[in-house]
Amino acid sequence: MTSPVWHPFTQHGLQEPIPLVERGEGAFLYTADGRRIIDAISSWWVTTHGHAHPRIMAAIREQTEKLDQVIFAGWTHEPAETLALGLRAIMPDALTRVFFSDSGSTSVEVALKMALGYWMARDEARDRIIVMEHSYHGDTIGTMSVGERGVFNRAYEPLLFDVTRVPFPAAGCEQATFDALEAACDSRAAAFIVEPLVLGAGGMMMYPPEVLAGMRAICAKAGVLFIADEVMTGWGRTGTLLACEQAGVVPDILCLSKGLTGGAMPLAVTMASEPVFEAHYSTDRSKMFFHSSSYTANPIACAAAVANLAIWHDEPVMERVTALAAAQQRHLDRLAATHDIRNVRRCGTIAAFDCAGGEGYLSDFAPRLLARFREAGVLLRPLGDTVYVMPPYCIDTPTLDEVWSVIADAIA
Numbered sequence: 001m002t003s004p005v006w007h008p009f010t011q012h013g014l015q016e017p018i019p020l021v022e023r024g025e026g027a028f029l030y031t032a033d034g035r036r037i038i039d040a041i042s043s044w045w046v047t048t049h050g051h052a053h054p055r056i057m058a059a060i061r062e063q064t065e066k067l068d069q070v071i072f073a074g075w076t077h078e079p080a081e082t083l084a085l086g087l088r089a090i091m092p093d094a095l096t097r098v099f100f101s102d103s104g105s106t107s108v109e110v111a112l113k114m115a116l117g118y119w120m121a122r123d124e125a126r127d128r129i130i131v132m133e134h135s136y137h138g139d140t141i142g143t144m145s146v147g148e149r150g151v152f153n154r155a156y157e158p159l160l161f162d163v164t165r166v167p168f169p170a171a172g173c174e175q176a177t178f179d180a181l182e183a184a185c186d187s188r189a190a191a192f193i194v195e196p197l198v199l200g201a202g203g204m205m206m207y208p209p210e211v212l213a214g215m216r217a218i219c220a221k222a223g224v225l226f227i228a229d230e231v232m233t234g235w236g237r238t239g240t241l242l243a244c245e246q247a248g249v250v251p252d253i254l255c256l257s258k259g260l261t262g263g264a265m266p267l268a269v270t271m272a273s274e275p276v277f278e279a280h281y282s283t284d285r286s287k288m289f290f291h292s293s294s295y296t297a298n299p300i301a302c303a304a305a306v307a308n309l310a311i312w313h314d315e316p317v318m319e320r321v322t323a324l325a326a327a328q329q330r331h332l333d334r335l336a337a338t339h340d341i342r343n344v345r346r347c348g349t350i351a352a353f354d355c356a357g358g359e360g361y362l363s364d365f366a367p368r369l370l371a372r373f374r375e376a377g378v379l380l381r382p383l384g385d386t387v388y389v390m391p392p393y394c395i396d397t398p399t400l401d402e403v404w405s406v407i408a409d410a411i412a
Helices: 054-064 077-091 102-123 141-145 154-159 174-185 211-223 242-248 273-281 301-313 319-336 364-374 397-411
Strands: 021-025 028-031 036-039 095-101 128-132 165-166 189-194 225-229 252-258 266-274 341-347 348-355 386-391
Touching: 036 364, 036 397, 054 211, 054 301, 077 095, 077 301, 095 102, 095 273, 102 141, 102 189, 102 225, 102 252, 102 266, 128 174, 128 364, 141 154, 154 225, 165 397, 174 189, 174 211, 211 225, 266 397, 273 348, 319 341, 319 397, 364 397
Parallel strands: 128 165, 128 189, 189 225, 225 252
Antiparallel strands: 021 028, 028 036, 095 266, 252 266, 341 348, 348 386
C-alpha cells in the first residue's frame, strides 16, 4: 500500500525514494533496510550534540513519569521555570523575558507580534517591518511575509503583508545595504528582522560581523526594534553560542529553536528586552500579549532543553565546535584546490560552496546530487546549486572525512 504521508518540500510525483529511518545514534541514522546514514546536516540543522544523547533522553524519560502536558496560560511548571532561568543566565543580560512556543516559525511570528504590539502600546504609528533580501524565517503566514518571495510562496501572496526590503550586503556592496536600511528606518519602521551572519535557506549566504554591527547601530539610532532570528545560527553553529556575539550585538528580540533541545524535541523561545515586556504590562486586559498555542512550554520538551543547557555547562561543547570548524575549513580548502566549485565559504561549523553548472533551485541538479549522496549513505540536501555541510558536533574525523569524500565523488 502506498503511504498516505504527505512530506514537506517533496514532489511526490517524481517518485523519489523515501527511506524509512528506524533509529539514530550520534552522527548516524539507521534505516529499516539495514543501512547506516551519516547525518551531515543535523536533520535540518536541529541536532547539535548527536542523535539520542543519553542525558537528553534520560531527561525526557524522567519527565514523562511526572507531567506530560498542562495549559501554560496562567499556570506554570518546574521545567519551564528552570529553563527560563537557565536561558537568562547564558543569554545577553538585556533579554529579560522568555516567551515559549513550539517551532522556529512560531518564535518569529511571536517576535513580529511583540514588535507591533510594542509600538501600539506606545501610541506610535509604526507598523512597517524591514527585512533582508534572500532571507527565510519560516513557512507560516507572517514568516513568509518577511522572507524572500518566489515560487515557494507565490500561491499564498494574497495572504502576505507588505514589507520593506534591503539588499543583501554582498562583499563590496555593504554601503548600499546601510543606505537602504537607514532610509527604511525613517519610514514608520517598527522593526528590522535579520538572520545574523548566515542566511540559511537562502543559500547559506554569509556576511561579516562588522556589517551586522553596522545594521544594529542604524536601527538603534532610529529607535527601530532589532529582531535577531537565531533559530539556525544559534547554539554554536557560527562558532559562538549566538552569531550576534561576534558583532557585539544585543537584539531587542531574539528567536531561538532547533538546537534549544539539542534537536530532540520541538520547542522555541522568543526572548525580549524589558521595554518590550513593559509595553504590554498593564492592569488593562486588552493590552496583554495575545499569543499562545496548545503546547506552549510543553513540560517534556522543556525538560529536554534543560538537559541541553546542562550539556553546554558541563561538557566542552565549544571546544568541539572550534575543532569541527577547523576541520570543515581544511576540507573546503582541499576540495576547492581539486574541483570546479565557486563561492567557497564557512562560518563556524557551517561549510558551503556553489557548484559550477547548476541551474537554480528547481533544476534537476540538486535532486541528482541528493540521490548520489543518499546512495552513498550520506544525508545532505543541497539548496539549488549550493552544497553545505552542517553536522552534529559529535562527528568524528573519519566520519567527516567520509562525508567530504562522498561530496568530491558526487560533484566530479
